[in-house]
Amino acid sequence: MSSPPGTTIVAARHAAVAGEWRGRCYGRTDVTVEVQAEEAARLVQEGLSGAFDAVWSSPLARCHGPARIVADALGLEHRVDVRLQELDHGGFEGRSWDEIHAAEPEALARWGERWIEEGPPGGESAVALERRVAAWADELAPGTRHLVIAHAGPVRALRVRRSGISWDEAMALEVPHLIPVEL
Numbered sequence: 142m143s144s145p146p147g148t149t150i151v152a153a154r155h156a157a158v159a160g161e162w163r164g165r166c167y168g169r170t171d172v173t174v175e176v177q178a179e180e181a182a183r184l185v186q187e188g189l190s191g192a193f194d195a196v197w198s199s200p201l202a203r204c205h206g207p208a209r210i211v212a213d214a215l216g217l218e219h220r221v222d223v224r225l226q227e228l229d230h231g232g233f234e235g236r237s238w239d240e241i242h243a244a245e246p247e248a249l250a251r252w253g254e255r256w257i258e259e260g261p262p263g264g265e266s267a268v269a270l271e272r273r274v275a276a277w278a279d280e281l282a283p284g285t286r287h288l289v290i291a292h293a294g295p296v297r298a299l300r301v302r303r304s305g306i307s308w309d310e311a312m313a314l315e316v317p318h319l320i321p322v323e324l
Contacts, residue, residue, distance in 0.1 A: 145283035155203040170229035178206030227292035231264025275300040
């Protein structure tokens, strides 16, 4: 199941990460972003229409901060759920992609070939991410409308579950920063 009938999910990806994090594997790491939470929240709000029942986010600051501000502005509860976190990159987390490639080329190649079914060493697969995010969506009340500020991985997982597209198709679709899209 993708979520209860009539449930609407509108998702926005967090702000782009700051330059020092580009070229690094940072899924679960609390990293700095290009814009402050207030500006990120303002940009998300500019793209919203209609009413919501709740505002959700990952617990990481790049999602949590803007979501809390948006929820306050809309007079709604801000709900944090760890299931909305980015993919767990395990042993690759926090390292540069160049470092990973040099130190663990076989592990990186294996993940690159089997990323849907297998995660990086100590991490999770795309299918595991999809199950985790689907478990969150399945608990939403029927006929409700939810705003989610999260990461690209959970947004793609929701697209796979709600639209029935493949992971390859989901990866080909852009997940823009701070622009709400209905899933």
